[in-house]
Each structure stands twice: as C-alpha cells, then as structure tokens.
Amino acid sequence: QKEVEQDPGPLSVPEGAIVSLNCTYSNSAFQYFMWYRQYSRKGPELLMYTYSSGNKEDGRFTAQVDKSSKYISLFIRDSQPSDSATYLCAMSVRYGQNFVFGPGTRLSVLP
C-alpha cells in the first residue's frame, strides 16, 4: 500500500460545478496537510495548508482533514476552466519535515 493515495483521474466537470478531490493515507502520524496545484510543465504552487483535523476555507477553495479516517479533501466551488490542472496532496509528520506527495489528480473544467 502506498503511503498516500489519490485517484489519478482525469476528472472532467462542467464550468461552475463543485469539485471534490481526495487523498487517503496510511500513516496516522501525519499532522500537516497541503494541497498543491500544478499546471502542465510548471512547478507546483501551494493552495491550502492545514494542521490536524478540521476545515479551512480560502475563497473558492475548502480543505478538510479527517484524521480519524485518514482522509483529506479539497473542494473547489464554482469551478473555472483556469482550475484545470493536476492537484497534489502532500503531508508531513512534523513541522519542517519533508513532505510525502500523493500521485496527483488531473482535473479538467470544461467551458
């Protein structure tokens, strides 16, 4: 079993839809959770950063962490074609420790 798993997609949705992206993990010691967005042939950029369980909202993006289920989610409201990218989850056990990345989910938002 991989340490962090994501559905690779591709996930295609119409413009304006609510998108749900998810990661599951096996290491219950993970405490810091990140979501990165990566456009084709570009480096990843940080979207959301959360610590431990709970929700965090930033504009159209909401990150959820359920440590009891070892499951994290990223929701995108009112999705736009510009949201078409690969979304990577990443997590670490301790502050400042190296991240473990999920394989990424490719999202296409169709106009």
Place this chain on the structure above:
Amino acid sequence: GAVVSQHPSWVICKSGTSVKIECRSLDFQATTMFWYRQFPKQSLMLMATSNEGSKATYEQGVEKDKFLINHASLTLSTLTVTSAHPEDSSFYICSARGLSSYNEQFFGPGTRLTVL
C-alpha cells in the same frame, strides 16, 4: 511571495554528456533545498535534500555519483546530471524552504531534460 527560479527551463543534450541545472531563491534565504523528479502524468519523487553548506541527503535508489548536488550558498543549489542517458529524460523540479517558512516549500518552475 517567495520566488524560486530554475535555469534552464529546458535542455536537450546528447547521451554521455553532463547537464547542470540551477535553482535559485530570489527573495529569501533557502536553508534547505529539495530536488524532485517527475515523469509524465506521475507525481513528484524526491531525489535529495540539501542544506546549505552540507552534503546532500539522497533518497533510496538515487545514485549520488550520477546526480551531483551542490548547495554552496543560501540562494543557490545546483543539480548536475552526469553522463546522462535517455532514461534520465524527465522533468526536474527544485523547491526551497527558508527560516521564516520552515514548513512550507516554494517550488521552481521546473527544468525539462531530454537526453538524445
């Protein structure tokens, strides 16, 4: 925000030659830099972690003598792919972490290497 640059953005070389890729933190001091490799439609695979002034720590399965990493200053790290072969063709991405953002990595735009 923190900006990380990479140079070159793409490079094509002949098999057997060496290629150097630079990673620079432009507006902050990077105490730690990371080098990743990414194959098409796959996730980032950490190759090595380097702290300024120290030897890099390589992940299991990464050849130290093939992928030379130097982190001589707080704003520059280099990755040299020695005696490159076609199987080394990939997207190489660096990231940097500074003292004030110790739990956040800022990624460079990546370098696409094609070995003929």
